[in-house]
Amino acid sequence: MPTTAFSHTVEDAVSNGRTPTRRTVDVVDVRELTPGVVRLTFRDEFIAANVQPAQFVNLYSSNPQHLMPRPFGVSDVDGDRVSLIFAVVGYGTDEFAHLKAGDHVDVLGPLGRPFDLSRAADYLLVGGGLGIPPLLEAAQALAARDDCRAIAVLGYRDAHFADVYAARYADEVHSIDESEGNVLTLLERLWPDMQAEGRETIILSCGPTPMMKAVAEWASRRGVDAQLSMEQRMGCGYGTCVACTIDTRDGREKVCEAGPVFTAHQLGWDNK
Known part of the structure; x- marks a missing residue:
């Protein structure tokens, strides 16, 4: 699946094998694993079905002055739920760490070249x-x-x-x-x-x-x-x-x- 060619909707992406553009998803869980380390889970059927190990997703701040997204490696998938684990190190990660179940966040992905797991080993x-x-x-x-x-x-x-x-x-x-x-x-x-x-x-x-x-x-x-x-x-x-x-x-x-x-x-x- 090409990771730098984007479709306007998830439905388009499913039909043409491209990555859907930035979209808003539902946050379903945010928990602190240890001081300063957070696990955030959101729902996104496309990422859950298509992400490969070591690919990442971009999360976007709700503050329009913070234009650049933050990339996070996906840690695991459960049905349509996608989880990320990250350290709180600045304004972007602090914002995401304070999200709650029922909130929304904009995402883009999956992106990047994954691990090659093709060999039996x-x-x-x-x-x-x-x-x-x-x-x-x-x-x-x-x-x-x-x-x-x-x-x-x-x-x-x-x-x-x-x-x-x-x-x-x-x-x-x-x-x-x-x-x-x-x-x-x-x-x-x-x-x-x-x-x-x-x-x-x-x-x-x-x-x-x-x-x-x-x-x-x-x-x-x-x-x-x-x-x-x-x-x-x-x-x-x-x-x-x-x-x-x-x-x-x-x-x-x-x-x-x-x-x-x-x-x-x-x-x-x-x-x-």
Whole structure:
């Protein structure tokens, strides 16, 4: 489904395979998972039916002076309900955090290039902090298959706010906070048993850039393919403003359009 060609209505989108334009949806739940981290759920049949792991949606402020949307990775889908998990870091996210069931918000999406889950393999879902939500959606997609395993490897600063959601879908959940170590600590613990099983392993990762670089280098040394969902700051979210460019082996690319998912090789993080 093209993500930068938009249809005027959801009905048009369903018929021609394009993304519907900005539209107003109903908020059905907003809850604080831990101080400063919120899970927001809204109804949108099109996003729920079409979003793929690591794709994102734009939410728009109701304040006409705040023109640029905020991009959020989808964390999971339940029927026509779409959930997002985000940190409250500014006026936009603060506005969304104060929405209530019955309120409305404007959305656009799904947008971006998703994870490639086409291979039968053990998928290590390696996330840090607010990079974890797209991996929850990946775990949900993998849970529907019988030729894959999803093993969540999650790192937190302190509160383990997403473990309960990961456990709904992942075959295993391993988490750690800064007082104990980091995601590489967990990967080192898990790797001997995974090697012994002899199955193909693929890493999907999202989180702070230094963490993802370290994970990509760890994977490269072990011959493991890694896909990274980049968290570049975006403006429009669909390739017009050129605010989210990133260096790749093929030159500068727009994360919202060519990504957010890139392979470690595309980014030059695989030491090859």
